[in-house]
Amino acid sequence: MTQKRATARDVAQAAGVSKWTVMRAFTPGASIADDKKERILEAAATLNYTPNLLARSLAKNLTHQVAVFVDDFANPQKLPYLEALTTRLQAEGIVTMLININKHFDHVGAVINADQRQVDAIVLFGTAFRNETLMDKRLGRITLPLYVLARDSQIDGVPAVVCDAQLALTEIVNHLHQRGYRRPGFMSGAHVLSTALRRQHYFREFWTQHGVSEIAEMSADRYSHEAGAYAIRAYLDVTPAEERIDVLMCENDILALGAMDAIRGTYGLRVPEDIAVVGFDNFELGGTPAYGLTTYEQPIDRMVDEVVGMVMGRRTAESIMLPGRLIVRTSA
Amino acid sequence: MTQKRATARDVAQAAGVSKWTVMRAFTPGASIADDKKERILEAAATLNYTPNLLARSLAKNLTHQVAVFVDDFANPQKLPYLEALTTRLQAEGIVTMLININKHFDHVGAVINADQRQVDAIVLFGTAFRNETLMDKRLGRITLPLYVLARDSQIDGVPAVVCDAQLALTEIVNHLHQRGYRRPGFMSGAHVLSTALRRQHYFREFWTQHGVSEIAEMSADRYSHEAGAYAIRAYLDVTPAEERIDVLMCENDILALGAMDAIRGTYGLRVPEDIAVVGFDNFELGGTPAYGLTTYEQPIDRMVDEVVGMVMGRRTAESIMLPGRLIVRTSA
DNA sequence: TTGTATGCGTTATCAC
DNA sequence: GTGATAACGCATACAA
DSSP, rough: OOOOOOOOOOHHHTTOHHHHHHHHOOOOOOOOOOHHHHHHHHHHHHHHHOOOHHHHHHHHHHOOEEEEEETTTTTTTTTHHHHHHHHHHHHHTTTEEEEBBBBOOOHHHHHHHHHHHOOSSEEESSOOOOOHHOOOOGOOOOOOEEEESSSSSSSTTTOOOEEOHHHHHHHHHHHHHHHHOSSSSEOOOSHHHHHOOHHHHHHHHHHHHOOOOOEEEEEEESSHHHHHHHHHHHHHHHGGGGGGSSSSEEEHHHHHHHHHHIIIIIOOOOOOTEEEOSSSSSGGGGGTTTTTOOOOEEEHHHHHHHOOOHHHOOOOOOOEEEOOOEOOOSSS | OOOOOOOOHHHHHHHHSOOHHHHHTTTTTTOHHHHHHHHHHHHHHHHOOOOOOOHHHHHHHHOEEEEEEEOOOTTTHHHHHHHHHHHHHHHTEEEEEEEEEBBTHHHHHHHHHHHHHOOSEEESSSSSOOHHHHHHHOSSSSOOOOEEEOOOOOSOOOOOOEEOOOOOOHHHHHHHHHTOOEEEEEEEEEHHHHHHHHHHHHHHHHHHHHOHHHHHHHOOOSSSSSHHHHHHHHHHHSOOOGGSSSSSEEEEEHHHHHHHHHHIIITTTOOTSSSSSOOOSGGGGGGGGTTOOOOEEEEEHHHHHHHHHHTTTSSOOOOOOEOOOEEEOOOO
């Protein structure tokens, strides 16, 4: 039955006017006689007519579509971000195209495709996109507005909206120092993301300011519970008890939970008495009594507000850093 | 500088041919002279021309866009599904529009909008969509292909792809019965979703077959750790120790983890010795030593394969149920 | 206020 | 093989 959609012309015919008057009936500020408008809307209702947004996009050169690039679906933290993004974009009449960046569909291909589909903007959400990528021959001089969310921009002239890592790590390290910890360790995750987050950088910097320059480093290859557990085991297995760290900061909560489970389960050590643990993100399960993870909450809603503000051109497009919130629980 | 995109006409001019020959150069099976094709592709490269997919969609009446409706971003289980969906759809050249269904943007509005944008299909992913919704006057006779994923379809003629709840609950109840549990309880989550999942229904049915007809019921209002903890507390607070259940099945893992934490933390009871716990979904953290949650894994990849197959018209559109896998750990 | 012509960048179809 | 005409459904500018 897939009967064709009614178009403005069909409505025009049914209402006995020209199709342009029909369009006017659907254009908010247009000048049109009340009686005709009424007749037209009636005809439209019975014919079940509704403007074709695709055709409109072509004519207006505006699709009200924004592409959001994501490359790490393992991190549950993505979900609240996606919820905030879709909510706010939809409030602006914009639809979000969720683009999965992976080995079968890389950044360059994705940008070209988004460009061909005429999206209004691209949001790189926590995605590893380098300057060199933009230099790719296939891209030519890309003219699409790009914004980076939840990650430092490594691209010249591309604004990024991030949680202020410097501020966050100051608060965290101050807290740890006050609690008396003096032998810190840091666990980083996937390398490409890690450097851009700059958490390790500031962690080191602030400990140095407190006179502590030796920081144990361990790295997980992904942001997963298992990778976190594996990384801390690799460290503990080769480190004599008397040389061990007394506090471990993990780049995010998932790693922290994995580390905690390994510390307690595999080695029978206590958290925080033997080794304290801090995470980042405030993942729901970190707050449960089983973990009581001390962590840092990102200002998701505000960050998303800012990106959407830039997308809408309502805000000047420039990188900004927003303050988050330290959440002290029992793990450190 | 937002310079305008090059169009086929620009390339035609540069290559000294008509714009239609240019199109042919970009149409796989078209008949065109080799030398001209080469000249055209060259010109296209320097002009940075790439076909406008929006215009193509309008002309072909095919957008290669599929809308995916989601209404519960609190469930981390959504992420692996979204990853599988985007991966497979992108492999078919289809882009997924992520639509957030909430109080500001309801199903009817979302369907109309998706229709106006000419999407090729809509996938209702775990979303509560009732028959009555389709009857809404505003929808008229909707002609868009609809598919339901990870949830029973309550809509006539709309195919659903789900994990076989009957089979799953058989396996689960059989396992629990073998382990010697005889006083089961069931915790359901958000009401609208719950009935469609039919997990409680089959749970009851199979216990009855085992001669156990009394089943304690508790319900959480959402699928969250906190709601799960709250629901079990409400039950334990009013139930004398000798009347308590010996095993609790929760509609999903998040509820189960919340219940476990409450059982152990608030009441000092042991899992599984005092009360065993089973979940559903196989959420990563359920597998950690802290929980060791016995659960049931949904066949995400196969389910997504089937939906995408239907979207592509490669598979007959009819409801199907796929078998999952029981994962026995220490909690039951 | 209403109708007309033209354009958006493709595809489909037909003539040459 | 190549060019031309019409069409997709709407927007813009202009004329009546």
